[in-house]
Amino acid sequence: MSCNHDQQRRQFLSRGAALTAAVSIAPGLMLYDFARARPPGEAANPAVRWGMLIDTTQCESGCDACVSACNKENGLSGRTLPTDSQWIRKLELQQEDTGRKISMPMMCQHCAEPPCVDVCPTGASFKRADGIVLVDKHRCIGCRYCMMACPYKARSFVHEPVTDHSGATPRGQGTVESCTLCVHRVDQGVAPACVEACAREGHQAILFGNLNDPKSAIAQRIRSVASVKLRADLNLDPGISFVGI
Amino acid sequence: MHHRTFAQIEIRYFYLLLAFGLAVVLAGLVAAQQMEAHGHIISGMNNQVVWGLPHVFAIFMIVSASGVLNVASVGSVFGRHVYKARAPLAGLLSLALLAGGLMVLMLDLGRPDRVIVAITNYNPTSVFAWNVLLYSGLFATVGLYLWTLMDRTMGGWSKPAGLLVFVWRIILTTGTGLIFAFLVARQAYASALLPPLFIIMSFTWGLAIFLIVQFAMFSWNELQLNPAIQKRLKNLLGLFVVSVLYLVATYHLTNLYFSRQVAFERFILTQGGFYTGLFWGGYVVLGSIVPLLLIFMPGLGQARCVLLASLLVLLGAFSLLYVFIIGGQAFPLLIVPGYTVHSSFGDGQLASYAPTVFEWALGAGGLGVAFVIVTVGVRILNFLPHDDPRQLMEGN
Ligand code: SF4
Ligand code: SF4
Numbered sequence: 001m002s003c004n005h006d007q008q009r010r011q012f013l014s015r016g017a018a019l020t021a022a023v024s025i026a027p028g029l030m031l032y033d034f035a036r037a038r039p040p041g042e043a044a045n046p047a048v049r050w051g052m053l054i055d056t057t058q059c060e061s062g063c064d065a066c067v068s069a070c071n072k073e074n075g076l077s078g079r080t081l082p083t084d085s086q087w088i089r090k091l092e093l094q095q096e097d098t099g100r101k102i103s104m105p106m107m108c109q110h111c112a113e114p115p116c117v118d119v120c121p122t123g124a125s126f127k128r129a130d131g132i133v134l135v136d137k138h139r140c141i142g143c144r145y146c147m148m149a150c151p152y153k154a155r156s157f158v159h160e161p162v163t164d165h166s167g168a169t170p171r172g173q174g175t176v177e178s179c180t181l182c183v184h185r186v187d188q189g190v191a192p193a194c195v196e197a198c199a200r201e202g203h204q205a206i207l208f209g210n211l212n213d214p215k216s217a218i219a220q221r222i223r224s225v226a227s228v229k230l231r232a233d234l235n236l237d238p239g240i241s242f243v244g245i
Numbered sequence: 246m247h248h249r250t251f252a253q254i255e256i257r258y259f260y261l262l263l264a265f266g267l268a269v270v271l272a273g274l275v276a277a278q279q280m281e282a283h284g285h286i287i288s289g290m291n292n293q294v295v296w297g298l299p300h301v302f303a304i305f306m307i308v309s310a311s312g313v314l315n316v317a318s319v320g321s322v323f324g325r326h327v328y329k330a331r332a333p334l335a336g337l338l339s340l341a342l343l344a345g346g347l348m349v350l351m352l353d354l355g356r357p358d359r360v361i362v363a364i365t366n367y368n369p370t371s372v373f374a375w376n377v378l379l380y381s382g383l384f385a386t387v388g389l390y391l392w393t394l395m396d397r398t399m400g401g402w403s404k405p406a407g408l409l410v411f412v413w414r415i416i417l418t419t420g421t422g423l424i425f426a427f428l429v430a431r432q433a434y435a436s437a438l439l440p441p442l443f444i445i446m447s448f449t450w451g452l453a454i455f456l457i458v459q460f461a462m463f464s465w466n467e468l469q470l471n472p473a474i475q476k477r478l479k480n481l482l483g484l485f486v487v488s489v490l491y492l493v494a495t496y497h498l499t500n501l502y503f504s505r506q507v508a509f510e511r512f513i514l515t516q517g518g519f520y521t522g523l524f525w526g527g528y529v530v531l532g533s534i535v536p537l538l539l540i541f542m543p544g545l546g547q548a549r550c551v552l553l554a555s556l557l558v559l560l561g562a563f564s565l566l567y568v569f570i571i572g573g574q575a576f577p578l579l580i581v582p583g584y585t586v587h588s589s590f591g592d593g594q595l596a597s598y599a600p601t602v603f604e605w606a607l608g609a610g611g612l613g614v615a616f617v618i619v620t621v622g623v624r625i626l627n628f629l630p631h632d633d634p635r636q637l638m639e640g641n
Contacts, residue, residue: 082292082596084292089589090588091580091587091588093584097583106590117370119370119373120371121367121377122362123368124366139366140355141357142354144355147292151430157355159286159290174285174354231580234430245584
């Protein structure tokens, strides 16, 4: 009985957290369809596919709120040496023929056909039923083949001993890591840290949600505006789409 | 007189060589231990160039391990005496190189302590995982083959065993080529030409290594290689060198005209600074043209010329692999075509990479392992190619 009670309480709490997040986000913009939180131990829902729609026209050059939020959430140093981990970064683009400038965040695209997963010899790289691509830190042998295979340079190798354990995700020297789509938050019914931070800055460049739910804000938006996936020629079906490229 | 003196001091030379080999191995192990303690931060590798100098060494050794067997396979499968006399030595070299290459590959992992995970959690879609099977299989098949060659009672089995090794190593080298060929997003690697290129490279490098070791063994024993055999082996090396040149040229031309990787090709072939220099100077001139001259120029082609040619072929091998592996990664990925790009993560920039002493030591340590195995092997077992002059006459 008490166990059941506990579970109910947990669910209530996480729903509460989700609600707070939704309220704190700019009004009128549904960033996240709060289907429900995922109770611990329950498998990811295969009916869901988490994804993002990034509106480059809303993203401000020089703003790095999403990057800082990710670093804080996951305990990354924020340093930018070539050996430092960067799960999300800002790309400053300029179109070669028109000279048009674009700024946008870049991170793991959570491919439906992820080459990183295909090549991983140990199965440490894996895709959850809900489309989130992760690295099992206890299984990764640090061969870096996934980094070679990823077309988006989404992954980082931990080159040094990890001293900061403040992040939500376990990290370990000698293993590979990348954006988890803030799986720990998503499972609690809360939007990823970058999404929240972007909205807090008033930019609303990142829309997060369930691509499989036709009624979700993200699915509706994708139906109504022209969006592209990066390197669509590779047929990896990324979960992240972009507007304005 | 001289002969006896050498026999007396020979054992000392042997221990000296062994000590040298072991010292190199030790340096490699220390480097690996340091890399595990401090992380790959003490290497030159980074998030853009994720495979560095150790991979150049490892892939060189693994590819050569398969190729050196060519000498053996031609012997057993096609029943040629000259090659057959060389099969045991080729088998030993193969095992030694494979052991060295795998050691480097393993110790360069971020978590070498977990290498067993690669076996307990096997991902059947991974080319890397296939290669784990192929490499262990090569150990087994070559071991079996050596046994059939060295144990007289097993003689009848050497032909099927040789065939098995032949098939296995072709698949293995294809597998090594596929490690790169499957990297669809990288301009340097996504090419169907890589498996055949790797196979022909393996023939070339394997034969060059074989010729060097054979030269050393004959000199050590104060013997002279039969000129007919010498000529045959050197011509074969020349043929292989030309074939690799041809395939490398085709690879670059298809990249240029078929896949339209013009920017990447411009980088490697004309504007890549160090990489361009290494490609033309190291691989094309020193590693291919000069060896061809040494082999085929009238008046040249004697034992010492062939030795020098073989050494240069290996220099060319390292140059080519360095340009292929490191240069291929240094060139930035094309994530948003049609745009120039800047970021804090090196997007759109050529990555810089400079190997550190730890990587050199680890790579050399792998060569050291191969060296020690060969030195001990030829000392305790009879691996010297014995050419029977009568069979030579009949055979040719
Ligand atoms: S973006 Fe890269 S790391 Fe992420 S799922 Fe795709 S291939 Fe894997
Ligand atoms: S580095 Fe880790 S996650 Fe990546 S392919 Fe190797 S074992 Fe898999």
